[in-house]
Amino acid sequence: MRCIYSIGACLGGVGVGTTGYHSAKGIHDHGRLERVLCAYHDQVEIPEDVVFDVLPGGGITDKLLMRSAMLFGSPNGYAFKGGVYDRLASRKIVDCDVFHGWSLQSLHSMRSARERGALAVLERPNSHILTQKRILDEEFRRWDVKGRHVEDAEVSRGLIEYEEADVISVPSEFVRQSFIEEGVSKSKVHVTPYGYDSDVFSPGEKADDTFRVLFAGHISCRKGVPYLLEAWERLGLEDAELVLVGKVFPEMREMLGEYTGRFDNITVKGMVPSSQMVAEYRKASVFALPTLEEGFALVLFEALACGLPVITTPNSGGADIIDDGSGGFIVPVRDAESLADRIKYLHENPDEAGSIGSSAVECVRDYTWKRYGERLIGLYERVLA
Template sequence: MRSYAAAGNAGVMKVCVASAGPFHVFDLARQMERLGHLARFYTAYPRFKVDGLPAAKVSSFPWIMGPAALAGRLGMPGLRERLNFPMIETFDRWMAKRLAPCDVFHCLSSFGLQSHRAARSRHGALTVCDRGSSHITFQNEILRDEYEHYGIPYRGIDARIVERELAEYEFCDLISVPSSFSIRSFVEKGVARDKLRLNPLGVDLSMFHPMPKRDAVFRVLFVGSISIRKGIAYLLEAVKRAGIGALDLVLIGQVDKDAARIVAKCDVPLRQLGVLPRTELAAHYSQASVLVLPSVEDGFGLVMAQAMACGVPVIATTNTGAEDLFTDGVEGFIVPIRDGAAIADKIVFLREHPEMRDAMGAAALARVRALGGWNSYGEQMAAMYQAALAACAAAGR
């Protein structure tokens, strides 16, 4: 019997949150703690690396996550991939056995199938699957098409992980997604719209803020995984098409091995800064004239919000969550996927209209501040839980 005891009283709602790695669900846990709702946070990340939460509320199981992360750092992607599924299953089993009493159990997708079942059967909890990208089948298909376009073998998402996620989508009461693009992908794959909840991700406004630009160079910035998925080829094509001689193209992030040859073959000048600590990014955003996010598939490009918080306009594709963050032509531009020419046109426009570029940057800063950062994200999620709990209680479920 599902009691939904919290439905009528926000003060007693107990929320358990889970995320194996340091994704946006960490920020959700911090928000639930701020609002007084967090019962327990479960992670495969070492406890000492989880900041902003009381240690007594953090349950950590790093014993398989650690070796997998080490394999990635040592340049052994094959071993990292082989450890991935056992890590997911082991973490889920460990969590399901220990799940604290709660009214809501919210878990990052693929990691919580057994735990969702335990939350419902033992505690009568509302179960929420958090999918930070598009529907997993949609994601797999669009990336397969993209790899085929470049003649690069596509390994695909592990079929066992796909099966787990599809089971979670079916089982859970709600699926939380960060963008309208994600919503469309789920509906296209047959998921009922009333099961989906939209809540765009927040940004740390204390960490990301404008700093003075030190030069007059027109600088195009990309931040993120330099990969096929993130559309790096279309950015390189766009910069070449733009033909701006003094343009400074800066890439921040790790080069994925599948995209390495594309980057190596490009004949436009660029600077690669590698992976940088998040604490250093605001300084680099502030030196940019525009951030470009040309992703083919990206549930919500958090780098867009970070750049906007630094007063930088954004050019992004329709498959990034841009429409939920800014208005096309006001704080930046939204372009079709796989369209280097469209990106080039917008780069040239911003280069030739500095006053418009400055106005868009100011509008971007005002827009992201008005959205309220992570606090607004947490408050909207808590309200979503309350509404769902109340609806279920009213229906006698």
């Protein structure tokens, strides 16, 4: 079995670049990787002769494509960049048994691979595009945020990709259910949960006694940050700290400024290199991710692996591995009251919080990147059989 893997991002970079890298490495470690196509790549432990940078100029071209699209009204440039990447990547498809490409950047590549007799696997790291659009449109209206998070061009391309793919690989049951609810056949959608680096993320000693709630991810409406801020205000904890790590999105700047102006125990750290995140987890008492729409947030695996009780929503993917009281708590989306109640409980019951944190490590023991690679190869073998 020979596989081509394609992702229009920096292979080995942050976010999806991390997932893409570990996917390709897992396929390579099983001796199945024909080549990996990417926008450009960071330093990776995959032989250079099978890594193909698709965008001439690498990261510079990547940024120029997105900024050019945004000048013409695109909210983020993803649709335009994904389309350009896909057209160029499709020219690098060779004979293979499996083509595995990321959603919104693989339509023409899948067609090229299928013409050569390959199985077309589509990676969809978020909910069905219509579900995603509906959730985010509702949220943007709620907070009076102008513009669109999901473009019409993305919706059109996504729906065609879903139709033409032989298999759709998704990271969580939340995502799978969103596809089924939108009419996609159950047999076409397969859950393959992501993982974490067990050599990096593990429990460590906390250096102080401060009760610290940590959030990591895009500081945005999609990630539910407004509800976390509202919960923090409800709690009124004076002997505690809320730490927000990540890029601040435009729609959050005014609200965040208002809260940090009123509460001196809210710290916004901005972007933190991946290599330093383990230190942030080990400073925390609780990890909170009240996201509205996600595939399976990698930060959940990392926080659990570091022994933190996690408070998250069913829409994060976390419900696949967390039961109430085992690893953390699942709270409804858009529910600041429930979020505050769970934070308060952990604040007032440190022994119980410690016990839940210990169980957190067990929740992710079977979700390393090595196991992800094994599951991915298993998926290919089952579908090809």
